[in-house]
Amino acid sequence: xxxxxxxxxxxxxxxxxxxxxxxxxxxxxxxxxxxxxxxxxxxxxxxxxxxxxxxxxxxxxxxxxxxxxxxxxxxxxxxxxxxxxxxxxxxxxxxxxxxxxxxxxxxxxxxxxxxxxxxxxxxxxxxxxxxxxxxxxxxxxxxxxxxxxxxxxxxxxxxxxxxxxxxxxxxxxxxxxxxxxxxxxxxxxxxxxxxxxxxxxxxxxxxxxxxxxxxxxxxxxxxxxxxxxxxxxxxxxxxxxxxxxxxxxxxxxxxxxxxxxxxxxxxxxxxxxxxxxxxxxxxxxxxxxxxxxxxxxxxxxxxxxxxxxxxxxxxxxxxxxxxxxxxxxxxxxxxxx
Amino acid sequence: xxxxxxxxxxxxxxxxxxxxxxxxxxxxxxxxxxxxxxxxxxxxxxxxxxxxxxxxxxxxxxxxxxxxxxxxxxxxxxxxxxxxxxxxxxxxxxxxxxxxxxxxxxxxxxxxxxxxxxxxxxxxxxxxxxxxxxxxxxxxxxxxxxxxxxxxxxxxxxxxxxxxxxxxxxxxxxxxxxxxxxxxxxxxxxxxxxxxxxxxxxxxxxxxxxxxxxxxxxxxxxxxxxxxxxxxxxxxxxxxxxxxxxxxx
Ligand SMILES: Nc1ncnc2c1ncn2[C@@H]1O[C@H](COP(=O)(O)OP(=O)(O)OP(=O)(O)O)[C@@H](O)[C@H]1O
Ligand SMILES: [Mg+2]
Numbered sequence: 202x203x204x205x206x207x208x209x210x211x212x213x214x215x216x217x218x219x220x221x222x223x224x225x226x227x228x229x230x231x232x233x234x235x236x237x238x239x240x241x242x243x244x245x246x247x248x249x250x251x252x253x254x255x256x257x258x259x260x261x262x263x264x265x266x267x268x269x270x271x272x273x274x275x276x277x278x279x280x281x282x283x284x285x286x287x288x289x290x291x292x293x294x295x296x297x298x299x300x301x302x303x304x305x306x307x308x309x310x311x312x313x314x315x316x317x318x319x320x321x322x323x324x325x326x327x328x329x330x331x332x333x334x335x336x337x338x339x340x341x342x343x344x345x346x347x348x349x350x351x352x353x354x355x356x357x358x359x360x361x362x363x364x365x366x367x368x369x370x371x372x373x374x375x376x377x378x379x380x381x382x383x384x385x386x387x388x389x390x391x392x393x394x395x396x397x398x399x400x401x402x403x404x405x406x407x408x409x410x411x412x413x414x415x416x417x418x419x420x421x422x423x424x425x426x427x428x429x430x431x432x433x434x435x436x437x438x439x440x441x442x443x444x445x446x447x448x449x450x451x452x453x454x455x456x457x458x459x460x461x462x463x464x465x466x467x468x469x470x471x472x473x474x475x476x477x478x479x480x481x482x483x484x485x486x487x488x489x490x491x492x493x494x495x496x497x498x499x500x501x502x503x504x505x506x507x508x509x510x511x512x513x514x515x516x517x518x519x520x521x522x523x524x525x526x527x528x529x530x531x532x533x534x535x536x537x538x
Numbered sequence: 539x540x541x542x543x544x545x546x547x548x549x550x551x552x553x554x555x556x557x558x559x560x561x562x563x564x565x566x567x568x569x570x571x572x573x574x575x576x577x578x579x580x581x582x583x584x585x586x587x588x589x590x591x592x593x594x595x596x597x598x599x600x601x602x603x604x605x606x607x608x609x610x611x612x613x614x615x616x617x618x619x620x621x622x623x624x625x626x627x628x629x630x631x632x633x634x635x636x637x638x639x640x641x642x643x644x645x646x647x648x649x650x651x652x653x654x655x656x657x658x659x660x661x662x663x664x665x666x667x668x669x670x671x672x673x674x675x676x677x678x679x680x681x682x683x684x685x686x687x688x689x690x691x692x693x694x695x696x697x698x699x700x701x702x703x704x705x706x707x708x709x710x711x712x713x714x715x716x717x718x719x720x721x722x723x724x725x726x727x728x729x730x731x732x733x734x735x736x737x738x739x740x741x742x743x744x745x746x747x748x749x750x751x752x753x754x755x756x757x758x759x760x761x762x763x764x765x766x767x768x769x770x771x772x773x774x775x776x777x778x779x780x781x782x783x784x785x786x787x
Contacts, residue, residue, distance in 0.1 A: 394650040403641055406630030413628045414642030415613070473632030 210467030210474060211518075215482045219489065226493040233496060236364060236372040242488045244375045248440045250484045251381060252459040253466075254388045255432035257480045260463055261392070262425045263405035263472030264322035268311060268330035269459070270452040272430050273437030275337045276303035280438065281349050281447045282342050290350040293442065300434040307333055308430020312423035330453065337449050346447040353442045377439050384435070389477035401425060405472030457505065461512035462487045470516055471523065487511070541604050543568040543733040544589070544620075544702055549598030551584055558584045559595070560757040566702060566750075571724060571734040573744040573765075576754035577777055582737045585754065586704050589735075590622040591615035602702075619701030625710060627691045631680040635672060636660040638679055639694045663697045664689075667726055671719060685716030692723055702733040709743055721747050741770045755779050 227234035252269055259266045280300040284291060291299075307329070314325050348354075362374035392398035400421045403411035412418045441447045466483030468475030487508060494504045542565040551559040558581045566572045576582050587593040589600070591609040600607050602618050609615050615622075629638045636653070639660045645652045660675050669689050672682070679687060688708055695703045708724065709717040725747050728734045738744050744751060745765060753761040753776040761776045775781030 396644055396646065396651065399637065399641075399644060399651060402633060402637075403630050406632035407628070409626075410628040410630050410641070413612070413624070415616075416642055469632075473630065 210476045210479045212467060212476060212479045212482060215466065215479060215486065219482055219486050222486070222489055222493075226489070230493070230496055233493060237370045238492065240362070240372050240374045242485065242492055243378055244443070245488045245492065246484050247375065247377050247381050247443065248436045249459050249462060249488070250481065251384060251432055251436035251439065253463050253480050253484050254385060254477070255429035256459055256463045257466070257468050257475050257477065258388065258392070258401060259322070259425055259429050260468045260470065261405045261473065261475045262401045262422065263408065264315065264422070264425070265460075266311060266326045266426065266429050267323065267456050267460070268307070268326040268333060269429060269433040270454070270456050271330040271333040272304050272307045272433040273440065274449060274452045275307060275333045275341070276300035276434035277437030277441045278337060278346070278447045278449050279303055279341050281346055281441055284350050285346060290352050292352040293356050293438070296350065296353065297435055297438045300438045301431045304430035304432070304434025304437070305427050306430070308427040309423065311430070312426030315426065316419040316422040334453055341449070343449055345449070349441055349445065349447050354445060357442050357445050375443070377443065384432070385477060385481060392477065397421070397424070402473055405474070457512065458487050458491075458508055461508050461515065464515040464519070465511055469519055471519070540567065542566060542601075543603065545601040547599040547601070549585070549588065549595045549600070551588060551593070551595050558757050561598070562754070562757070562759045564752055564759060565762070566733045566735050568701065568733045569728055569731050570749040571728045571736060571747050572750040572752060573748035574735060574737045574752050574754065575739070575741070575744060575773065575777055580754040581757045582754055583706065586622060586706060586735065586737065589615065589620055589704060616698065619699060620704065621695035621698050621700035621702070622704040623688070623691045623695060623706065623708065625706045627687055629679045629687055629691060632678065634678050635675045635690050638690055639663065639697050643698060659697065663693050666730070667693055667696060667723055669693060669723070683716065684712050685719050688712070688720050689723060692727065696727070696732075700732060702735065703727055705734065705736045707737050707739065709738070709740060717743065741773060744773075745770060753777055755782065
């Protein structure tokens with residue numbers, strides 16, 4: 202029963218850690234424990250969570266993509282720039298769709314290189330990260346766009362829950378939380394309930410076994426990277442919307458937070474393991490930590506250090522438990538014999 | 539004598555200048571275990587890769603149920619009912635038994651995975667082979683012993699409606715008790731009417747379960763013997779080439 206509570210990817214442990222941290226911070230700093238903080242953490246999680254869903258998918262498939270932030274800002278900035286240059290305002294949905302097309306295209310570049318040339322995914326996406334960013338700044342634009350389309354501004358100012366109480370701090374839940382929740386549920390459904398999801402787990406577990414079982418491994422890998430590109434583009438547009446500006450220098454450099462969240466969420470860096478629930482918890486954990494360190498007045502440099510340490514701890518736990526597992530299966534083999 | 543399930547005639551395969559199979563004949567019967575033996579490099583794996591459609595033969599005839607067949611892809615082989623359990627088993631350790639047994643052939647209900655149905659079918663398949671060694675069909679493969687993994691891989695072929703099950707050294711990495719388990723399973727497979735072709739280097743295993751023994755020597759089929767009418771010394775003679783004058787080339 203305890204194992205059941207722990208969850209297949211240690212989600213239970215993570216949830217417990219999250220609760221303990223929240224309680225601890227709230228005791229130290231009662232201001233933290235409020236609807237205001239909760240809503241602001243949720244708002245802060247919008248963009249990283251969408252990124253994290255993409256990273257989760259690619260990590261389960263046995264790869265990694267560090268170009269997602271570059272894809273995000275490329276796609277979002279380009280879509281916004283097209284609207285601006287053309288002097289039209291197609292609205293959030295159309296801008297998101299436009300960006301998604303760019304994201305898919307850049308994801309396809311990643312996927313094509315990785316799947317066809319069997320190159321290490323980290324190196325390829327590190328390369329394309331630079332490439333996408335270079336192309337964006339050299340060919341699309343390097344100028345900061347301070348006034349994105351009005352329709353995005355409207356969305357930026359829309360909250361689904363607004364509580365303005367006597368204290369000067371109101372609590373506002375941003376409307377973009379809704380599409381993120383929908384996306385999260387869709388990705389969870391895709392991973393758990395569809396053939397595509399099963400294929401992703403199979404490839405991450407043993408790509409040769411997946412190939413022999415008849416899965417079109419190359420095609421599925423391409424689709425994974427395209428999907429990551431699309432998710433990144435959506436995150437990019439949401440980032441631009443929330444920030445109310447489009448800066449081509451943005452986002453790249455903050456990949457660590459997202460990857461750390463996914464790994465802490467139990468996704469195995471060796472591939473084949475991971476869950477959406479764990480990822481959500483991981484993202485929330487990183488947000489809570491960043492938020493509380495901010496409240497405590499810790500400089501941002503130390504926040505990054507903290508996240509870095511968390512990432513290493515997460516990977517360390519995985520490596521240890523992997524080692525323990527091989528030992529255990531050896532023991533059962535001995536007993537069985 | 540009844541018709542062979544699989545009949546190979548004058549099958550050839552070369553890799554560049556190297557002739558690995560030099561005109562091999564082989565018959566495998568339904569309900570029988572045929573052991574394929576031979577020294578390292580004799581061409582056993584190459585022979586079964588051709589049957590599996592993974593590495594098609596260059597020349598020769600393949601008959602399945604007496605019908606001439608072309609085997610150019612694993613799909614074609616699988617459609618005929620030829621399933622291979624490779625030495626590395628090709629299981630995904632991160633997935634559970636049910637997920638592995640249905641890998642690539644998942645049951646879908648209105649587009650989504652139908653887990654309950656697959657679980658029941660997997661349990662039935664294991665039961666039909668009287669497998670009692672696994673506790674739960676939802677255990678991940680990483681938690682299984684070598685023998686249990688072999689069992690899952692074999693049961694998977696049954697689930698895939700195999701008629702010929704090809705096993706590449708199914709007991710190679712196993713201890714005594716687990717070897718026994720797997721050999722029993724192989725025997726039951728044949729007793730239930732499946733054709734079984736088993737590569738093995740272990741003559742003890744071969745004599746324990748096989749009905750027929752086919753011996754490859756440097757790409758030639760030098761003998762196809764009935765287990766009951768031969769001795770391990772005779773088989774060793776063929777394996778090492780002492781018992782035959784092998785035509786080269
Ligand atoms: N893809 C390939 N390219 C070139 N040569 C190959 C290839 N596959 C097999 N061979 C050669 O063919 C010969 C037979 O190999 P095969 O794997 O069929 O032998 P085997 O009987 O299965 O041996 P073992 O008992 O060691 O598994 C070997 O000399 C091997 O080097
Ligand atoms: Mg071999």
